[in-house]
Amino acid sequence: MSKKAVVLLSGGLDSATYLAIAKSEGFECYALSFAYGQRHRCELRAAENVAAAGGVKDHVVINIDLRKWGGSALTDDIAVPERKAAKNSGIPVTYVPARNLIFLSLAAGWAEVLGARDIFIGVNSVDFSGYPDCRPRFIEAFQNCATIGTKAEDEGWKFNIHAPLQFLNKAEIITRGTALGVDYSLTRSCYNPAPYGQACGKCDSCHLRRAGFARAGIKDPAPYVSAPQ
């Protein structure tokens, strides 16, 4: 019997890639997505398509209304900026307070019920957007915290939080996923999509995606409102 893993699945290109990596490592995958009040809710349709294409065992979408307190351009009435003014200029307004902490906590809960010890998340330290919850130290601290705060410690095992994209740049991620047969036409990355789901082409996320495909020498199959600038 293959080992089970909970895979956080946003519907973006990173999540499609590490789902493929988890499968290639022999995990039986349980995809977990969140309707958290995000502006780019269309990513959930993408997540469904990616989950289906990736042959997951189950896909659960949890609703949590983070708009109750907002505090991010993704969950509040704050404009999504058209690409960060400067690299490393602090934590951007698209940071959603404690998002990865919340998502990983729910993943740990489901994993405990499933009897899974492995959780996949797409945090990244290279082309990353300056989010504090994408740091390797956070992932380590979470692993420790979740192990202590669940049955794991009493039962003598530990959570393994896999972040296989941590040290890859976007082009490397795309190259890796393409080699594993990921269909990137199913994925969506834009923070501020048009009503029919076309990517804006201007936000930080669109910029990183486009630059990654360009550097990988692979055509980006996502629909954009406008041509690259």
Added chain:
Amino acid sequence: MSKKAVVLLSGGLDSATYLAIAKSEGFECYALSFAYGQRHRCELRAAENVAAAGGVKDHVVINIDLRKWGGSALTDDIAVPERKAAKNSGIPVTYVPARNLIFLSLAAGWAEVLGARDIFIGVNSVDFSGYPDCRPRFIEAFQNCATIGTKAEDEGWKFNIHAPLQFLNKAEIITRGTALGVDYSLTRSCYNPAPYGQACGKCDSCHLRRAGFARAGIKDPAPYVSAPQ
């Protein structure tokens, strides 16, 4: 200006007590409750009453459907036992996988938006039910994890997770709250209440509550289906 604190508020007697403690320490309190698919959903009415009586600045109820995966007598079709067969007999079936981790993560998210560094939770090591997420080491690990995974570290501050009931027994909690003027008639503790909210008087939580009031020499004002056995 008083400091802000997020106070996890279940509507049980512990939460009413540490809300009163937080207020007595000068915190402006923001109460956070969860509709997580719990069997004893009537505790949310109690939470509203306790929040109002406690003069909180705001009270948010977050819906998260933990029945999507269940795994606990509180969130699944598993019977609530009529008091644990033996003390320290392992983790009971009423344990909800990763519940305090999930609740604290959401509290950290709201705290970050509010500019609060303090979170109150009612974990307890004395009359506790054998839940791994009530251990002091878990609270420490969470504090560290939340500090690393949010703006806190970049801004040079730390989360303080207050667990003022950690080392009090139930009778001491009730005595303390009574001295602070807590109205325990508003609180509900039962895991398996009757349709009109009367406590079953038989589950572990009812047992702990009744024994606590008896030991404190204070009358328990909660309505019960049956008299003490």
